[in-house]
Amino acid sequence: MSQLQYSNPINPYNRLHIIQNSDGTLTRLPEFYPTIPPSTTDTSAPSLSKDVILNSDHNTSVRIFLPKNVSNHEKTSKKLPILVFVHGGGFVLCSVATPVVHEFCSESASQLGALVVSVEYRLAPEHRLPAQYDDVLEALNWVKEGKDEWLKNYGDLTRCVMMGESAGGNIVYHVGLKVANQIDDFKPLIIKGLILIQPFFGGVERTKSEIRLVNDEDLSLVVNDLLWDLSLPVGSNRSHEYCDPFVGDGLKLWDRVRDLGWKIGVTGCDGDPLFDRNVKLGKLLEQKGVGVRSLFDKGGHHGMFLSNPPKTKELFDFVNSFFPV
Template sequence: MSVSIRIVITAFCFHLLLLLVNSSDMDPYKALHIILNHDGTLTRLQTPPQSQPSPDPNLPTPALSKDLPINKLKHTWARIYLPHKTHSKLPLIVFYHGGGFIFYSAASTYFHDFCANLANQTQSVVVSLEYRLAPEHRLPAAYEDSVEVLHWIKSSNDPWLTRHVDYSRCYLMGESAGGNIAYTAGLRAAAIVDQIKPLNIKGLILIQPFFGGTKRTPSEIRLEKDWNLPLVVTDLMWNLSLPVGANRDHEYSNPTVNGGAKVLDQIRLFGWKVGVFGCDGDQLVDRQRELLKLLEDKSVNVVGQFYTGGRHGIFIGDPSMSQKVFHLVKSFYS
């Protein structure tokens, strides 16, 4: 089976979990096939398909890949992707997978195939982080992991990194909840640039980033009962991932509160490039446009790429839309 077909099938299988949610009074736990236990943990009744890494250069894969531990106490690790037949130092992309902070893995086929193609088509080394999931580890746990991987990269002696990475060209990328994580990792990294040298972040690529707020946006109201990502499901994801007692206007959920993070001024001065992807078939699109406007108002070097129709997850699940991400990455490099 081809990589592109597997991506589409994997995305389709996940979105089938949401198919039964067609009104706000449906049980999102049943729709997501999860059970909330008395101790605050989740029983996840279904696991998305997983892929093993492929370090063998003789296999016909888009890129080589292997797994390395980061923090054994936290059970965090990274899957590294390296293009075949690399002869020069390559830019580095640190990737954070999506899943509403409660699902998926760096090993999930859905993201594994995307990252392998990302490494191949943009000629980059990709480090995909396995961060801690909520509600077992509520935010800011994933944010802490997202910065810890940067410290790990700068100190690692793994030859895939030391021989092939140009540390002066690092980009943070994420999709959905991973886009939220990439954004927050960027804010935190901007405040400690001297501590992560020689790693030099040059920009952020945010693919349909997952943000929220207590006041409903027009796109949330319009797509409240959308089969792909109904509002009742996103509300549950925030309830399970935000700190206990926090609402959706917490800074982890709503990046526009209090006029946005003050460190955005530093990001502007650093000259980082930021790309924000969205489409109007996604209930989160107004949140993404709000983020774009915030960055524009802060005079950050940002470009928004928004498309008609589509759905949440399309830039990972549809190979033709993934190409738009790869194209932006290559334009950032040039």
């Protein structure tokens, strides 16, 4: 870090609007992290949504989104593909009820014609990795049971895609590998692909894009480092495989993904400090024979695919190709 120059001293806690408590927990200032309820009867929303408890002991849940044009019918002969979505926030922030996450999932259900299952997982540092991976795995097991009324009536368990943004992309990466190598345990749920939207990865060595964007407004390096310090297992650093996908045995496990024929999507932009890592990941997976599709843009910023409507539409066009007919 000594070779990097910050234009202004950045207090990452202030930037993230969080306060560290004496017991190691965080106070997330509510005025900066509003939440909204599911759209059970809101006629202005493109999709209906509801919350379902996943694990009461862990305070986890899922928010399910159903397109309105489908919800007007009690049942449909042609069921909808299932999109399991995992939100970002550096493992530390946000939820399924964060307005931008909720609205993105509602639009996803409507625009993609899918049943969207958005996972409310535990947050760090109160619950460090791999708690988040475990929660999403539990959500997939809940989906495969198909007991929820919406899943039973409208969801096609044979057409499932997992998609995650930022930290959610990291979670989908690791959970996807675990599922691929234990595929029989998740039947009758059949996953067809993984979509990693600007996935949140790191490492000990700085990349050119991280150095070039050291003071980035959306994800400066000091903020990036703090998020990893708060979320990695105690005593670990950025050389841990949860952070750096290019260490350990993780890449070897992609042989199974290749054999399953899953489609893998990786998106990014060169205005994002994570850009170089996103590009490298896509190239390495291609070299392993995995079916990779990339969506990389010039300019932009971290989080743009959720917050910028034209980029969201571009993403939806990209995602549409991942759903088998």
